Amino acid sequence: MGAKLLCLCIAFTLVAYYIYSPIPENVEQPWKLMLVSTVFRTLGHVAEAAERLGLANYMDVLMLFSTAEHVAPTSDENVTVTDTELSGVAVRLFLPKKPADGLQRAVLYFHGGGWCVGDAGMKGYDFLARRTSSQLNAVVVSVNYRLAPKYHFPVQFEDVYSVSKFFLQSRVLSQYGVDPTRVCVAGDSAGGNLAAAVAQKLLEDSEVTTKLKAQALIYPALQTLDLNLPSYHQNADMPVLSKSLMVRFWSEYFTSDPSLREAITSNRHVPAQWGHLFQFVNWSTLLPDRMKKGHVYTGPVFGSPALAKKYPGFLDRRAAPLLAAEAQLRGLPPTYILTCEHDVLRDDGVMYATRLKAAGVPVTHEHAEDGFHGALIFVTSPADMAVGHRLLGRKSK
Numbered sequence: 001m002g003a004k005l006l007c008l009c010i011a012f013t014l015v016a017y018y019i020y021s022p023i024p025e026n027v028e029q030p031w032k033l034m035l036v037s038t039v040f041r042t043l044g045h046v047a048e049a050a051e052r053l054g055l056a057n058y059m060d061v062l063m064l065f066s067t068a069e070h071v072a073p074t075s076d077e078n079v080t081v082t083d084t085e086l087s088g089v090a091v092r093l094f095l096p097k098k099p100a101d102g103l104q105r106a107v108l109y110f111h112g113g114g115w116c117v118g119d120a121g122m123k124g125y126d127f128l129a130r131r132t133s134s135q136l137n138a139v140v141v142s143v144n145y146r147l148a149p150k151y152h153f154p155v156q157f158e159d160v161y162s163v164s165k166f167f168l169q170s171r172v173l174s175q176y177g178v179d180p181t182r183v184c185v186a187g188d189s190a191g192g193n194l195a196a197a198v199a200q201k202l203l204e205d206s207e208v209t210t211k212l213k214a215q216a217l218i219y220p221a222l223q224t225l226d227l228n229l230p231s232y233h234q235n236a237d238m239p240v241l242s243k244s245l246m247v248r249f250w251s252e253y254f255t256s257d258p259s260l261r262e263a264i265t266s267n268r269h270v271p272a273q274w275g276h277l278f279q280f281v282n283w284s285t286l287l288p289d290r291m292k293k294g295h296v297y298t299g300p301v302f303g304s305p306a307l308a309k310k311y312p313g314f315l316d317r318r319a320a321p322l323l324a325a326e327a328q329l330r331g332l333p334p335t336y337i338l339t340c341e342h343d344v345l346r347d348d349g350v351m352y353a354t355r356l357k358a359a360g361v362p363v364t365h366e367h368a369e370d371g372f373h374g375a376l377i378f379v380t381s382p383a384d385m386a387v388g389h390r391l392l393g394r395k396s397k
Contacts, residue, residue, distance in 0.1 A: 021239055024342050026370045028386050033372070036383050037239030040065075044245070057149050059116040059252055066113065069122040078134040083121070087166035089159045090144035092120040094133035095176070103179035105138035105213075108164050108198075112189030112218075112374070114249025115156050116148045124377030128392070139176050141167060145194070148252045153313040156253070160194045161201055168202075168210040184214040184333070188376055189241075189345070190249070192220025196321035196352070203331050212333040219340050219373055222348040223281050223322040224250045224314045228267050230283065230295040231346035238342050241373040246344050254313040263303055264314075271305035274315055280323050286351040322352055329359035336364045338391065340371030 021037050023030040047061035073081040073092060080095040096104065109132075111118045111125045119125070120142035133140040145159035164185060166172060173180050187195035199215045202208050227247065236243040244265075251261035263269035270277070284297035308315060317323040335356055339349035353365040368375070371387055378388035 022237070023239070024370075027342065027372065028370060032383075032385055033239055036378070040240060057256070058248070059147075059149050063117045063147075066117050066119045066122055069124070070119060071121055071123050071126050073121070073126075076130070079130050081126075081130065086141065087162045089163050090120075091163060092126070092129065092142040092144065094129050094140035094142070096133050096137045096139070098134075098137050100137055100177065103182070104177050105136055105182040106167070106173070106176070106178040106184075107132055107136075107138055107140045108160075108167060108183070108185045108195075109140060109142045110145065110160050110185070110187035110191035110194040110198075111142065112187065112191045112377075113147070114221075114246070115153070115190045115193075115253040116249055118147075118190075120144045122377075123380045127380050128377065131392070139178055149256050152255060153253050153319050154316070156190075157194060157197055157318045161198050164198050164202065165205065165208055168208055170210070173210065180210045182213050183210065184212060184216060186216035186218070187220070188218035189373065190221055190253075192217040192349075193222060193319070193321065196220055196222060197318045199332055200317065200321055200324055200328060203328075214334045214336065215332070216336040216338075217349065217352070218338045218376055219343055219345050219371075220337070220349055220352070221246070221250075221345050222352050223320040224264065225270055225277055225320065225323070226267065226281050226283070226300065227264060228298075229347040230287065230291060230293055231348075232344045233295060234293065235342055235344045235346070235373075238344065238372060241344055243344050250314070253319065254311045257311070260307055260311055260314075263307055268301050268303040269307055269314065270300060270303060271308045272302040273305065274308065275300060275302060277315065277323050280325070280355070281351060283347055283351060286354045287347060288350070291347065291350060322348060322355070326355070326359045329356055329361060332356065332359070332361045334362040334364075336366075338366050338368065338371075338376075340368045340373060340375060342371065343373040345373060 021034050023033055043065060047058040050056040050061050051058045073083045075081050078097055082093050084093055109129055111120055129140045129142045143160050143163050145156045185195040185198050195215055196217055199212055232243050247264050251264050278300050313319050337349050337353045339346045353363050356363045375387045376391050378385040379392050
C-alpha cells in the first residue's frame with residue numbers, strides 16, 4: 001500500500017510539474033490557461049518528434065488542433081452559414097437573417113494561426129464570425145486562405161487580397177445587400193497582419209473604388225525585422241505563443257529552409273543595405289516608457305545579404321506592414337487595434353498605433369493589461385475564459 005501511494009504521489013508530482021507554467025499574477029483563471037498551454041506544448045513536442053523522425057512537417061502536426069476544433073457550417077435562427085468560394089478562394093459566409101432597414105454592413109475577416117494553421121471553421125472563429133454577423137446585422141466573409149508549409153508568401157496575402165478586391169466590386173456588394181461605405185477588414189494575429197497589408201494595398205489599387213470604412217487589427221504580427229523587442233523578452237515563454245514558436249511561424253511563412261529560422265532566432269537576418277527600414281520599428285522612439293521596462297535599445301546587427309536575396313518576403317511590406325513609410329500610411333481608414341500585455345506581439349501593435357497616429361489616421365487603441373495572445377478565441381467550451389468574453393464584448397461594440 002505504501003509503495004502504491006508513493007508511486008501515485010510521484011506520478012502526481014510529475015504531472016503537476018509538466019502542467020505548471022509561470023503565469024503573470026493579473027491573469028484570471030491561471031490553471032485553466034496552464035491546461036490549455038499543456039495541450040499546445042504536448043502537441044508541439046509531438047510535432048518536433050515527428051519532424052525529426054521524418055514522419056511529418058512540424059506545422060502539419062500542429063494543424064491537428066485546427067482539425068479537431070473544426071465545426072460544420074450550421075445555420076441558426078439569426079445567421080445563415082455556408083462554405084463557398086469567392087474569387088476561387090474558400091470562404092465561410094455568414095449572412096444575417098434579421099431584416100435590414102437599408103443596406104447592411106460587411107466584415108472581411110482573416111483568421112490567425114501564423115499563416116500555417118487555423119481555419120475559418122474552427123469553433124472559436126465560427127463563434128466570433130457568427131456573433132459579429134448577428135449583433136451587427138452584418139455580412140461576414142471569413143477567408144480560408146491557403147497555408148504554409150505547402151504554400152509560402154505571398155500566396156496567403158494574394159488569397160485574402162483577391163477575396164477583398166472581388167467583394168468590394170459594386171455588383172458583388174449589391175448582390176449581398178451591403179452598403180459600400182460600411183465595409184471593414186479585420187483579423188487576429190497573422191490575420192491582423194493580412195488585414196493591415198490588404199488595407200495598405202487597397203489604397204494603391206486604382207481598380208478599387210470602394211473605400212474601407214475601418215480596419216480592426218487584433219494583436220497583429222506586423223514586422224519581422226527586429227524580434228528583440230521588449231515584448232519578445234518579457235513574454236518569451238508565455239503560453240499559447242512563445243518567442244520560439246513565433247520565430248517558427250515567421251520563417252515558415254517564407255520558406256521551410258531552416259537557415260532563415262536560425263538567422264531570425266539570432267536576429268541577424270537583415271542585410272546592411274536594408275538598414276534604413278529599422279527606423280520604422282525602432283521601439284525606443286515608438287513605445288511608451290511604461291512598456292520599455294528598463295530594456296536598452298541596441299542598434300541592429302546585420303546579416304548576410306544571401307538570405308534576403310533568396311527569401312525577400314520578410315522585407316516586403318505585404319508581409320510586414322509596419323515597414324510602410326509614413327506617406328504610405330496616410331489615407332488608411334480609421335483603425336482599431338487591440339494589444340495584450342502578455343503577448344510577444346504586443347509591441348508590434350503598439351508601434352503601429354503610434355505610427356498611424358503620426359500619419360494622421362484616426363486610431364482607437366485598446367490594451368488589455370491581463371490579456372495574452374489568442375485570448376479572443378477562448379470563448380467556447382471547454383477552453384472559454386473570462387478574459388476572452390470580455391475582449392469579445394469590447395470588439396462587438
